[in-house]
Amino acid sequence: MSREKATSRRRFLLGGLGLGVAGVGALVLGWGVLPPRQRLNGSAPLPVQDGAVALNGWLAIQTDGTVILAMPRSEMGQGVHTALPMLVAEELDVPLSSVRLIQAPMDKIFGNVAMLTDGLPFHPDDRGRLKALAQWTVAKAARELGVIVTGGSSSVKDGWGPMREAGAAARAMLVGAAAALWQVPAAQCRTQNGEVLHPDGRRASYASLARHAASIDPGTPALKLPADFKLIGQPAPRRDTPSKVNGSARFGIDARPPGMLYAALQLPPRLGDTLASFDAAPVLALPGVRKVADLTAALGRRGVSCVAVVADTYWRAKTAAAALPVRWEAGPQAGLSSESVLADFGRLLDSEAGFAYYSSGEVEGKAVQAMRQVSAEYRAPFLAHAAMEPVNCTAQVKNGKVTLWVSTQAPGIAVDVAAKVAGVDAKDVAIEVLLLGGGFGRRLEVDMVAQAVAIALQCDGAPVQLVWTREQDTQHDMYRPAALARFTARLDEHGRIASWDNKSVSGSITHQFLQRNFGLPGAGPDKTTAEGEFDMPYEIANQRIAHVIADSPVPIGYWRSVGHSHNAFFKESFIDELAHAAGQDGIAFRRAMLVRHPRHLAVLDAAVAKAGSPPPGHAHGVALHQSFGSIVAQVAQVSVENGDIRVQRVVCAIDCGIAVNPNIIAQQMESAVLFGLSAALGGEITFKAGTVQQSNFHDYPVLRMGQTPEVETIIIASAEPPEGVGEPGTPPIAPAVANAVFSLTGKRLRSLPLRLA
Template structure:
């Protein structure tokens, strides 16, 4: 038995946790519905008021989302952060489609901070329902969570939710604006509105052929009361949706005029570099800044929580001076903690805790108990003559802490002057950033002005607002001057809010015919939801079940009669948060690799084993079969290559990938990845393909290289030299296949990440016979 395979004969409670979970969800739904009003906000509620959208010159706002200039230019407010995923294009496409605007006339701008722009769909990621869940409880819970998102005013970008949130509301917004423009034209011509139609930014009188441009009608239309009900186009009428549209953000990024947070320049601006505690939880005991203050350009050295900050007239001078500051740090219980210590704590937790049940179908506990007892007795349960021997499989998997490692280091520019705060920050959490700035500065939120440049990568890291806290705290001490706080790459790596390290124990029973009759899985990891909540709202943080920690494991799509999945929540001092695809990022590796183990033990082809168990999930089956077909599954490969396959549903989309790999020396080489995705109704297929490509590179970097380790309480990795990414020379060919259908849109930004690691690991097993159960994937010496 290999060292990373564990045995565990302990049994757990045999209550029906699925029923208990449903009961708890129903209770939460009922309570939440009473608090916030049952049901999702209607699309009409999300029109907002024209006053919510600032206008310039002779622009006219028809609602909170769209304004029209006399020349016919249509400007769409986009309340989601553009970080490469294409929201500056896909969201305006929804509105422009129903408005019948010409794409060439459409402009985009960042929306202001207002409740009407809340991301109501992001809250859906907290619910333990999949794309096949259409029952009363799922629908009601979704409505309550969307209403809660509105009440909390979550103007946030994350959870692959932008299109899911905007799909219906922005189409209604566009259709409502179109109806108002038609009514304005009809009144001017004194004809029935039903005699008019729209096309290419104009209202046309069908009988006479008279035409009026939207720019000519906008002022009159704005005086009308928006209709309460408008018809939407059917998919066969779409002209923009479903077609590849030119990205609105690309030209500025190509010519260099695009402004990211790191590009912000403000007159009189100072620069700040923090010296941060090397051990999580430590604070400043004392510091000596005498040498730093003598250095050229240094203005001040200030203290903020957990850091000393050097302020200078240039970033380079601030960085050089920061190295000269001598800081003594408070002692913590974790000053000597190592990755091995954390692993031992996980071992103890898995040995001592049964965990919280998330799924219980049949009685996996009893089937396992009977099979293990029979194995010890040398026979089958009941010792019935002729019974073939059952097989019990056991394995433990591990995934490490991971950094976000975005190209743009953490930064924020802030000014606190005359009782007002101005912040320039690349953030995924606009409303939270504004609120937190007001909290730190001690002013009303209305006294905070937030500017939102582009993001040079988010991946969940910029859901956090620690950079805002630091920048505002420094700005309060520099006499009203604006100050840009910019972390070094080393700070970015060593002071991240990491993807949790995770461990998974599996046990499965195969009957005498090789059929999987029981599957038991426990996943141990810190809770990202608890970590994020404790940082932002400590009073609201609760050590309660966290769907985000167990997603991708509890919602196993395969038809196995006895299924039990349990969550073990680890305590830990390492700060954790949301990382692109969250719990799916490690659970897909665990589940899809163990599924391969079960298929191999049953003597079945890994694709065929999955295919045979997806009868209740036709969308999953179609995606799996498409990926296998396009990859040429079962067809010969060049010598020294093999294929692996993996499937995962995440964020309302289903993705399957086939990886083709070889081994060159001791290095894993991925030559090709074939990706099939069902993300429901596709808005911009070009963006979907690009997101799959980016997600695969992101996931592949983590699978082959990603690992954050601790020694003596300190993170060991510092930069891309020891936290490497996939280089261009080793970039695989990526083929993306989108399954078109009329289902509601799912997410796209994250679903492409989870299947990469298990597909590669499964291919390596097929090639080498080594079952790698830990990430990053490192082959063992022969």
């Protein structure tokens, strides 16, 4: 299929799906009756070498018994290069140490189905047929799209089925090969540590059986029951730790193809400015400078107007780019300010009803109108991603072929955009996905890929590495959206919530992402704007949760926990506010609204019990939130020292379904808490006259070691399938801290970041 036809089909499906938001009904007719695309065998054999034998599209057996596993997900510190091999090793009955990873080819079987189905705007309590039909249809469409992407805390959830099935199918084939060789029933054989064994003492290694096994039909092998797990559920050490400790780990910025040049950019000083002119002569005279290039035309909608300088070292490219005389033409956002954005949000909340994501009962019915009313308004700022590894990409365009070396969460999208910029077919783009020094959603974007390829087109076949400065990363990010939320609730005579009316406003990430990366117009509701508000577990009879989408002049993108990152702060702070208004303890107040949610109640109780009582001069704040399928409760122990908020300890309880690797879960809870705490205490991107006011870690701070609290994680035992882990620990920390601050000081902090002065 040509690239044009493949792109057209992807655009059609994405347009119909809205990335899991809209248009489900149109896909049901005709196409919907066909069986879903299988995810075991790829469209081409798994590329292997040195005598290895592929048993399906995911794995192969080498002559020494090593298991080669195709890895479609990016490792950015979340531990998937350990957790996902555990799924295969469990079903295949091999030691985890015998599994070696290779990068998965660009094949639809590796597409992330769970991430798209999780984008549907249904309440977690919804058990209706429409939800089931929508999930089935979107999952089917996601298999057709085959978008290889890492995000949405979906890697283990998505791999739970197909990767275990790949291991189980290979095991069945190997058992079948041994049974045929020994002329015994397959049911008499068992497997252990990479061997097939028979009760009479005969045994054969997987390596010796692989070639014969490749021709055996595995049928539909049964997966192990949780009671039979030997590896899943164990705290296996992270496989990437040694290389990261000894310095041998290769991140995107470590790419060093022979003959590589370096590139740096000069980006517009204000949002929306365009390149008017530049004088290349003074810069071309500097030592080592090879080229100065205007990238505006080559990038089109895929990037901001900018100019690149190419040199033989990064320092020379960077200093030359900074010295380049450039004249910029002011764009329509030259007068933009944070104040004007929030003022516009306020006007929209005053004038627009918004899209109701969830409603029940009558929030303004006669029965509640005479009850006590409590109202509040909460706000959150734009946030940068601030990943430790600078934005970078290395590209080579030579003889009609493109090669990429990049740390990306979206290799499929990166290949597509590289092909478009270079004017080649996607099959002529090779990509090596290296380790990510932090992703957090920033590396779902491919602007750096488009820029690097546009530069490489002008470098006569030489590879070129583009590196952004920290200041450019901070001032030209796709930011976490700013948001404004209004709440009105009514309390009955017993202090219970009788009605809950919540309306919020922000830009739509999904609308912008579709436009930037697929050229699709943003339309319809966007679940990410209201997630964490409309899907709360609290049992309130009368509810209305709506959201108004604002046209955002600021580029916005997915940020760790997305809409949950601020909506949890809004919702859990207001719950605490209502508890205080009702004269009740915040924990008891929540418990009373979780009668039909025993899993949520168990998580809350576990965190509270572990936290105990705060020491003198400290206070506890509590928050409970469900995101990405996982339920998290946090208790923050807080003190105030010289007017500064200090978080001393955080107890975090999580129910994420089956715990594939408890160590990784605990690490991710710690990481998520610290990431969220950085934002809660200091994260804020502000605009003045169209210019971002922050530039580096001195004015966009992240948590320092001396500010880091002790984080204790409790993992609730569960037999449910695994849910998300990388992001759910982030949303509850801000409201937990804010609620503790109120308990200490009596001051209700309704804006992020949290500041007492």
